Amino acid sequence: MLCFEDFPVGRRFDFPSRTMTAEEIVAFATEFDPQPMHIDEAAGKAGVLGGLAASGWHTSAVMMRMLCESYIDRTAGEGSPGVQSMEWKRPVLAGDTLSGHCRVTEARTSRSRPEIGIVRFVAEVTNQRGETVAVCDYANMIRVKAGEASADAHG
Amino acid sequence: MLCFEDFPVGRRFDFPSRTMTAEEIVAFATEFDPQPMHIDEAAGKAGVLGGLAASGWHTSAVMMRMLCESYIDRTAGEGSPGVQSMEWKRPVLAGDTLSGHCRVTEARTSRSRPEIGIVRFVAEVTNQRGETVAVCDYANMIRVKAGEASADAHG
Numbered sequence A, B: 001m002l003c004f005e006d007f008p009v010g011r012r013f014d015f016p017s018r019t020m021t022a023e024e025i026v027a028f029a030t031e032f033d034p035q036p037m038h039i040d041e042a043a044g045k046a047g048v049l050g051g052l053a054a055s056g057w058h059t060s061a062v063m064m065r066m067l068c069e070s071y072i073d074r075t076a077g078e079g080s081p082g083v084q085s086m087e088w089k090r091p092v093l094a095g096d097t098l099s100g101h102c103r104v105t106e107a108r109t110s111r112s113r114p115e116i117g118i119v120r121f122v123a124e125v126t127n128q129r130g131e132t133v134a135v136c137d138y139a140n141m142i143r144v145k146a147g148e149a150s151a152d153a154h155g
Helices: A022-032 A041-046 A056-070 A148-154 B022-032 B041-046 B056-070 B148-154
Strands: A012-014 A082-088 A097-109 A116-126 A132-143 B012-014 B082-088 B097-109 B116-126 B132-143
Touching: A012 A056, A022 A056, A022 B056, A056 A082, A056 A097, A056 A116, A056 A132, A056 B022, A056 B056, B012 B056, B022 B056, B056 B082, B056 B097, B056 B116, B056 B132
Parallel strands: none
Antiparallel strands: A012 A097, A082 A132, A082 B082, A097 A116, A116 A132, B012 B097, B082 B132, B097 B116, B116 B132
């Protein structure tokens, strides 16, 4: 399992790719964000987004899956306190293939819980044309290697 | 339809309530955030969250649905450029009933597109004990009342 020490500033993790189908865009939006441009192709084409467009929260959820597959699944993580910012920069339309990467921007141990590190990342989601569709600045709590915190405490 | 002028600073919209079932927590997480505490009750109980806990992104998606029902469904909206911050402050466990409200914190017209207003909100999601589980600071683009922008342009 990856621990805090495995996340130095600058380390990058690449995302797997995933194609967004019209069916899943409509299914997510029907449940969570039933605005016309997310559930009806004609409404999407007539509007500013230019087609049947995924809810921004759907893009964010897909990004989360990409984070899981790129590092969280094999990390001694303790969740996240939230995100500093989540920008939806371009529409994600049915048929778009998303990918991207994340990079560590800051890494420090917690003052109150020295067995936990706080690692900040910027994740960038791109489409098949290499355009950035979403950017997220967020943090994860990640355990330090077993023994080191207590060794420090005794040193 | 509600327009920019209907969103003065301080206006509040109350959310409908919604109970989070174990089934939907597991279904969302299986697709988007398959960490053990989100898909397995025993893992959730053994961990820091204290039970089968919704992915933070699931809570955010449910908040989006509450925003739709409280005002977006009847607003002349043009989407959102993203969120300034999204904090997940407490675990959302299976069986919790969520509700909450949002409030306008800032409202101005766009310099480049005077027919559009930019309205900033803070949304707060609470549980059945009145505890805040999530806070989101975000903006919506909302059209000004028809005719007023062009009247200004000619005045």
